Amino acid sequence: MLTYKVQLYPNKQQQAKLVEQLDICRKLYNKLLEECKKAREKGEKLTQSKTQSFIVRLKNNSMPELKEVYSKVLQMVNHTLWVNIKSLSKLKKSGRKIGHLRFKGKGCYKTINYNQSGFKIDEYKNKITFSKIGIINCRGLNNRLRKNKIKGIILKRSQTGRWFANIQVENTLTDLPKTNKRVGIDVGVSSFIVDSDGRRVENPKNIDKQLKKIKIAHRILSRKKKDSKNWLKAKLQLAKLLAQVTNQRKDFLHKVSRFYVRSYDFICVEDLNITALSQKGNKNNKRSRTLHRHILDASWGQFFSYLSYKAVNADKKVVKVHPEGTTQECSRCGRIVKKNLSTRTHLCPYCDLELDRDYNASINILKRGTGCTSLLVENRPLVTISASAIVSGQVFSMNQEIPTLR
Ligand SMILES: [Zn+2]
Incomplete structure (x- = not known):
């Protein structure tokens, strides 16, 4: 149900x-x-x-x-x-x-x-x-x-x-047609998703704007006398803002997960229970990190759980793979190419592969999930998809198909 x-x-x-x-x-x-x-x-x-x-x-x-x-x-x-x-x-x-x-x-x-x-x-x-x-x-x-x-x-x-x-x-998704397609999904901080078919899904931009408003609402509330009329008013205002953020985030996550379950039969993601989340490429400084990161962490978990239950309902499969080294490994030759958090490109000195860092990771995730080692990996420009385009339903309609690698 x-x-x-x-x-x-x-x-x-x-x-x-x-x-x-x-x-x-x-x-x-x-x-x-x-x-x-x-x-x-x-x-x-x-x-x-x-x-x-x-x-x-x-x-x-x-x-x-x-x-x-x-x-x-x-x-x-x-x-x-x-x-x-x-x-x-x-x-x-x-x-x-x-x-x-x-x-x-x-x-x-x-x-x-x-x-x-x-x-x-x-x-x-x-x-x-x-x-x-x-x-x-x-x-x-x-x-x-x-x-x-x-x-x-x-x-x-x-x-x-x-x-x-x-x-x-x-259950609504049971009649989804099979697509015979597989995908690896890497979630991150700088973009919400990069997948092995070359899509980059941006994080919802409104989060930061909303966070500012929430901080202000918090401050206003803390200045009011508890249980006073104005305090109640401020409390309601804060609850409204928080509800807004939650709803927008859920809407976004539902739409993205629905797209992947519709488009793919086999979806590979990282097992976030294993990932030390701090490994997930954090470029922000410590101060701005807390609340924003908190929301992101929650979003990844929620996204995977939406993905999983939607997949089960549609008789499709989500596989969680061991996350260690997905960023460091070269998706073409399999060797380790060390990079720090600010390196955005994977440049392999052994096989000359040059790829976006997260795209490289998503291919590794796909490889681990499918057990397939012989993927043909080539550089390609990523297609960027904004969060607002997803929420408004402009993107992710079926006719906006990106050709797969395989
Ligand atoms: Zn290589």
């Missing part, structure tokens, strides 16, 4: 309704939990289907407001409660000391779960209809869902007060 996240744009009325429904769900959760606790005190044992039947009774008696919420959503509240109860008792059985399930305070219930039914998606108009809520505008539905079977939608309110729909679909 895959999840697509799209942002929703409910109008004022719908927002009020959503907030109200969340609170009704919260009250129901607490009520059912209370029933479970009462039953236990009496030595009775409740089951999920029993508490399920309470809902109907509550609807007709003490909680008529339940009628405001779609019935399947209420069922999922019960389901959530039982998932919690079961995972708690599992922990208990494994010998851990744990307390009881707690009642949810105001604002602590965060999801409205439409399972199987109660929604209708119009991906052409970018609208989703939710039973008992109405038609909500959203962004980002186009193209992605057309062919897929939708299992459910979970509405969620973010910390910053925005609404998102997590659309759960059955």
Whole structure:
């Protein structure tokens, strides 16, 4: 199962309704939990289907407001409660000391779960209809869902007060055609990726700009009095910025990984668990290193995990190779050509091969992953692809094919 996240744009009325429904769900959760606790005190044992039947009774008696919420959503509240109860008792059985399930305070219930039914998606108009809520505008539905079977939608309110729909679909990539192509991918600091087919994918440029803004927001927050109105405002501002950076980065990583899984059957990358990340060619000085590097490190790991799960879904393969010396080795003759971090070109004194440093590494990665030693390696100009071109979808369409070496 895959999840697509799209942002929703409910109008004022719908927002009020959503907030109200969340609170009704919260009250129901607490009520059912209370029933479970009462039953236990009496030595009775409740089951999920029993508490399920309470809902109907509550609807007709003490909680008529339940009628405001779609019935399947209420069922999922019960389901959530039982998932919690079961995972708690599992922990208990494994010998851990744990307390009881707690009642949810105001604002602590965060999801409205439409399972199987109660929604209708119009991906052409970018609208989703939710039973008992109405038609909500959203962004980002186009193209992605057309062919897929939708299992459910979970509405969620973010910390910053925005609404998102997590659309759960059955695996989408399974029908990707085989390409019979293989690629080696080198990730780095100066460019995000250089691959063995001669593409250089640049790092998203906005990171630095955003980091500056985040630093300023941090500083503003630290100057405010804690819990004051302005402090809360500044905190929200910071959360918004952080969410923005995360979302942009994820979007970029999804798009790049999708491209590689579509285009290749066999993808070789370095095993980052082994790589001392500091080896990854860091030209920056120590000061600017920390936060930027932190983000990059996280990006590589995330990129590989996206790549892996997308590949599994599409019946394709990602191979992790030992990273030691991929930069130093000559991809044509296999000898070691020492270079320091600032050397951008691989120049082999033994076989005269002259290549971009990262391109050389990507070929070595491909060789290690495939076990193939007889690749014909030649110098070629790299094709640079900007991050913004990827995010906007201009690049990485199938017709922009770069011929492969083999
Ligand atoms: Zn050589």
